[in-house]
Amino acid sequence: MTDKPLLNRRSVLKMGAGAAALPLFNINHAWSQDVTFDGQAFDAGGAVLRLGEWGGQWGELVQKYLIADFQKEFNCKVEYDSSWPWFPKFVAGGPQKPPLDITNWNVPEMTKTAKAGDYFLPVEDVVSSIPNGKNLWPFATANGIGVVWAYNQYGYAYRTDLANPPPASFKDLWKTEFAGKRGTYITSNGLQMDFFVTACSLFGKDQYDLEAGYQAMRDLMPAKISDFTGNMQTLMERGEVVVAVATDSDPMQARDRGAPFGLWYWTEKQPILSQVYTISRYSEPMQKKLALALVDRTLTPDFIGNMGREFYLRPTISNAVLPDNLVKSGIVNTADSVKDYWTPDWNAYIDNEEDIVETVNEIFAS
Numbered sequence: 001m002t003d004k005p006l007l008n009r010r011s012v013l014k015m016g017a018g019a020a021a022l023p024l025f026n027i028n029h030a031w032s033q034d035v036t037f038d039g040q041a042f043d044a045g046g047a048v049l050r051l052g053e054w055g056g057q058w059g060e061l062v063q064k065y066l067i068a069d070f071q072k073e074f075n076c077k078v079e080y081d082s083s084w085p086w087f088p089k090f091v092a093g094g095p096q097k098p099p100l101d102i103t104n105w106n107v108p109e110m111t112k113t114a115k116a117g118d119y120f121l122p123v124e125d126v127v128s129s130i131p132n133g134k135n136l137w138p139f140a141t142a143n144g145i146g147v148v149w150a151y152n153q154y155g156y157a158y159r160t161d162l163a164n165p166p167p168a169s170f171k172d173l174w175k176t177e178f179a180g181k182r183g184t185y186i187t188s189n190g191l192q193m194d195f196f197v198t199a200c201s202l203f204g205k206d207q208y209d210l211e212a213g214y215q216a217m218r219d220l221m222p223a224k225i226s227d228f229t230g231n232m233q234t235l236m237e238r239g240e241v242v243v244a245v246a247t248d249s250d251p252m253q254a255r256d257r258g259a260p261f262g263l264w265y266w267t268e269k270q271p272i273l274s275q276v277y278t279i280s281r282y283s284e285p286m287q288k289k290l291a292l293a294l295v296d297r298t299l300t301p302d303f304i305g306n307m308g309r310e311f312y313l314r315p316t317i318s319n320a321v322l323p324d325n326l327v328k329s330g331i332v333n334t335a336d337s338v339k340d341y342w343t344p345d346w347n348a349y350i351d352n353e354e355d356i357v358e359t360v361n362e363i364f365a366s
Contacts, residue, residue, distance in 0.1 A: 039130075066303055171203075
């Protein structure tokens with residue numbers, strides 16, 4: 001077709017699922033304007049960009065390695081909100097009154113929010129609107145909602161002096177010798193969510209086989225159930241846990257400090273713990289342009305390299321330069337090394353979340 005369409009692709013997407021609920025004249029509202037970022041700094045005139053990010057040391061280093069220079073470069077102020085969770089904040093005001101312009105998520109909560117309303121710019125529009133989007137590996141957008149800018153891979157952390165032999169398959173956590181000394185997490189922790197859907201898949205027909213997952217959790221007991229990774233690491237250091245569900249960052253850091261920690265990556269299924277940015281669809285054009293610029297600046301070798309050195313995070317861009325700590329751990333960043341990553345169907349998990357949480361909590365409490 002050679003005729004120019006009346007509406008461009010982004011305009012059609014903006015009319016999307018939420019259009020029926022909007023008066024027709026709202027299509028000309030400021031938020032509906034196409035916004036892109038060409039990679040060049042611009043003067044935002046002191047505009048405020050509301051960013052949802054993690055707190056603590058993470059927040060301090062994001063400020064150091066990204067935000068401080070970004071505010072100067074674009075003449076803006078980044079309002080840093082670390083009071084997670086984000087879901088209640090978004091649904092309280094609805095899609096057209098976003099509490100944040102750009103938000104860093106774990107995938108399950110992000111999916112839950114996306115299912116609740118038309119909150120986010122389409123991920124393909126974000127990627128196509130920033131120069132560094134071209135460097136992303138395909139898995140970085142496989143969730144269909146946001147842009148994965150960094151990640152860690154799942155596996156088992158184990159004590160090299162106490163786990164003999166160490167785990168060599170996903171199902172090895174269920175070995176009799178690890179009873180009472182194996183560890184996983186409470187149901188609200190993303191590590192347990194990924195562990196559960198992987199167990200459903202490998203003990204059952206697929207990730208949707210919840211009964212197989214429930215039986216796997218029953219068979220896992222007795223086990224130590226922790227609320228967060230720092231506590232699990234303490235249990236491992238004391239020898240109370242010998243093998244535990246983990247992402248690669250914690251055991252690699254412990255090993256580099258001289259602790260007797262090893263790591264075995266899950267091979268049968270390879271989910272990842274993602275850091276994912278979304279941009280709010282109904283933010284004002286200046287805030288959306290700043291948000292695009294922030295995502296673009298995040299997808300740079302310098303920033304991801306700094307965060308990798310500090311937190312053992314792995315990059316999602318093909319042109320990244322891995323820091324020495326990751327190289328020493330055998331990490332590579334090639335098309336072949338990332339081709340088998342698995343993104344679970346989190347929509348299905350959210351649809352069944354109430355039953356999963358209630359059932360698994362009962363199992364863990366028994």
